[in-house]
Amino acid sequence: MYEGPIQDLIDELAKQPGLGPKGAQRIAFSLLAGEKSDIDRLVAALQRVRDDVTFCSECGNVSANPRCRICSDARRDATKICVVEEPKDVNAIERTKEFAGRYHVLGGALDPLSGIGPDQLRIRELLRRLGNQEDGIDVTEVIVATDPNTEGEATATYLLRMLKDFPGLAVTRLASGLPMGGDLEFADELTLGRALSGRRALA
Amino acid sequence: MYEGPIQDLIDELAKQPGLGPKGAQRIAFSLLAGEKSDIDRLVAALQRVRDDVTFCSECGNVSANPRCRICSDARRDATKICVVEEPKDVNAIERTKEFAGRYHVLGGALDPLSGIGPDQLRIRELLRRLGNQEDGIDVTEVIVATDPNTEGEATATYLLRMLKDFPGLAVTRLASGLPMGGDLEFADELTLGRALSGRRALA
Known part of the structure; x- marks a missing residue:
């Protein structure tokens, strides 16, 4: 034109x-x-x-160096690994300033219809990271922070199955529930259901 | 971040x-x-x-050559010049396939509050084009196709004042009215008023 x-x-x-x-x-x-x-x-x-720009050899996040800023930061708690789908999810969690551990970027979520199986994700690298803890620090918790949708849930379930046999490792999942500032009346059934089943004792 | x-x-x-x-x-x-x-x-x-990419020396449209595709096309009617604000307006009119003349791109519309006066637009170039018709072809019509908003209307009024003394030159303006496929009920008052005042005899 x-x-x-x-x-x-x-x-x-x-x-x-x-x-x-x-x-x-x-x-x-x-x-x-x-x-x-x-x-x-x-x-x-x-x-x-x-x-x-390359990918961090450890966590798979995008990085300007072979090892990313977070993985090379000795002050970050190496006993906790937060598993996310995409590099931008790392950023989203960093913005909360609530997490001081390390990350692992899968590069997506399980989606068999699009041909994305476990081998297309960086799951083997995660298992290797948990297996050879050469730096002498045992990982005690893996926080599965995949998206709260079908693919993310399937990935979380798969990861739980792969990780449950690691001794002394807790596998946790981000809480699902009502978004803060939201309105109960306008929450969809699935979210409200999750909020109900995940209810906590008032401290 | x-x-x-x-x-x-x-x-x-x-x-x-x-x-x-x-x-x-x-x-x-x-x-x-x-x-x-x-x-x-x-x-x-x-x-x-x-x-x-440069600007056509004649019409001011963006072009890969010193003279744009339309200005260098001898089949285009050189007696009609359609004056538009921006290069993309040329494209919009070309898409209608209703106009076979030439163009003149002003590079904007009069907007004194933003410091855009006649000298910031390619109005002098238009007058020069109309004045020295060295190719022996007299321009007989200038179609003012500026946007139908405050700045575009002000520009059209200004152009009419500058052009009304050229002998044998008709200055026309694009029709304002109801958009095709629109709904009379939902038209704003200004558009409906224009459609009414610009009504035409049914042929």
């Missing part, structure tokens, strides 16, 4: 998640209207991500 | 219109999870736009 290079950029942008042709067009024209140095900065950021 | 290069990319992406931090993060992680060649293609498209 537009002349060569402009249409090419719109097409490339439109491939990104959350951007359709309209959003891509809007960004392309904003880049065209702006300074060339804005494009340069975006290009440089993309190139740096392409060249410098 | 994320390690250096990843956060840098998210920040750069979040500067683009229509993308907030969440959308930027989603795109950054999708690029991280994908092939490096996907990043390369996006980088190449950005670099080509930076290096190859």
Whole structure:
């Protein structure tokens, strides 16, 4: 529709998640209207991500180093591992400032219909991490923090089965229930049911 | 929040219109999870736009050449010039396949509060185009296709004042009225008022 290079950029942008042709067009024209140095900065950021970002050899999180910031931080409690699906889940939990342990990023959740079985996830790496605790620190708790949906629940169940034979290891799951600030009346049945079955004694 | 290069990319992406931090993060992680060649293609498209895209010396539209595809197409009717605010408006009108003339891109609309006066728009270039019709073809109609909002209307009024003294030149404006497929009941008063005052005899 537009002349060569402009249409090419719109097409490339439109491939990104959350951007359709309209959003891509809007960004392309904003880049065209702006300074060339804005494009340069975006290009440089993309190139740096392409060249410098790798995956942490220990937890599988994205990282600018072979070992990520959290895994190389000796102050983080190595006896607790929080298992999440994606790197952005690490960030979500970090934002709570409630967890001082380590992470393990699976790279997704079990989803047989999309061809994602245990071998497509970093489950073997988790077992290896729990098995050879070469640093002399025993992991005492694995917190399964997969998403509270079908795939995440299936993954949690599978992990529990794999981990239950490790001696002295507690496997826990994030609590399901009513979101804070929410309204009981508007909660769906599944969430309300979970909140009920997971009720706790008032301290 | 994320390690250096990843956060840098998210920040750069979040500067683009229509993308907030969440959308930027989603795109950054999708690029991280994908092939490096996907990043390369996006980088190449950005670099080509930076290096190859310029503005047509005649109409001001974005173009890969000093003279855009439409201005260099001899089959386009040079007696009609459609004046639009932005390059994407050219595309919108082209999609209708109802206009076979040339364009003139103003680069915006009059908006004194944002410091955009006549000198910030390509109005002088339009007057020059109408004045020196060196190719021997007289422009007989200027269609003012600025947006039907305050700034666009102000621009149209200003253009009419500047153009009314050109001999033999008709200045027209896109019709305002009910959108096709719309519902009379749900039209706002301004649109319905325009539709009424612009009513036409049934042929």
